[in-house]
């Protein structure tokens with residue numbers, strides 16, 4: 165019989181690896197305090213609590229640490245630990261560079277048709293210069309009036325315009341049509357179904373009611389993720405970690421300037437399970453002031469089996485080069501290139517979105 169693992173040793177090992185990777189103190193503390201809480205517990209009680217799911221009733225033990233303990237007691241290396249070990253000692257800089265090099269396009273960008281600062285043509289030319297094979301144009305949907313969201317009629321006109329611009333762009337590059345559609349309060353999407361079906365890529369994001377209580381926000385996100393039109397779940401938590409980065413001015417993200425915002429509250433496990441089930445990609449938003457989702461949630465999405473899209477959410481041509489930031493965070497979390505949909509060619513990407521309709 166295989167000797168059972170020591171859950172406390174596993175928790176301590178995780179804390180150590182997190183510290184060495186210079187992760188946030190509160191995350192390290194979560195594992196250290198769980199290890200401490202369990203150290204005083206008789207073995208029989210530990211087994212019993214894991215069995216009946218009451219481990220989290222102990223002070224200092226949360227969902228994540230409880231799951232590690234359960235896996236460890238079952239004789240398995242906790243998934244959380246496995247991920248940390250997998251990325252430990254590896255050259256993250258080289259991995260982030262490789263991931264960036266593997267990206268062939270960007271699936272979330274804005275033009276001056278909504279709240280971006282530049283015409284579509286300029287965004288496209290900057291993308292060509294970066295070596296991209298495609299750029300998905302995802303201007304905002306009607307309800308986001310502060311960002312000049314496009315009505316159905318304006319979006320139809322944009323589609324005609326994009327076709328003209330594409331005809332004049334270099335061979336081997338194309339603008340793919342798309343939208344960043346608002347996920348409305350009831351989880352429905354803020355654009356006509358026939359248009360959503362016609363677009364190459366649909367990114368869906370929550371921009372309102374970010375302080376909705378947990379169960380409401382979870383229901384809202386689950387409904388959107390299950391919508392077959394939705395391809396990518398945009399900036400998942402809506403957080404703002406810093407004010408506008410130095411040197412960045414101009415339109416875009418109006419109203420977010422010089423403000424931070426907490427993550428919205430939702431059942432991440434349920435939402436990521438739904439993303440995996442419906443094959444909806446989770447966006448890793450590269451904007452420095454967003455860094456969304458946070459790394460702990462990227463890891464959970466990875467564990468849930470989700471695909472990812474590493475996007476810039478660029479509102480200006482220079483911001484198209486921000487993918488590097490998203491790649492660094494993805495590399496820190498051990499996200500492999502084959503889980504990232506914008507490592508695909510435009511043909512593969514569109515084939516995937518169209519099977520989903």
Ligand SMILES: [Zn+2]
Nearest residue numbers: 344369398399
């Ligand atoms: Zn957005």
Ligand SMILES: [Zn+2]
Nearest residue numbers: 272274344477
């Ligand atoms: Zn956006």
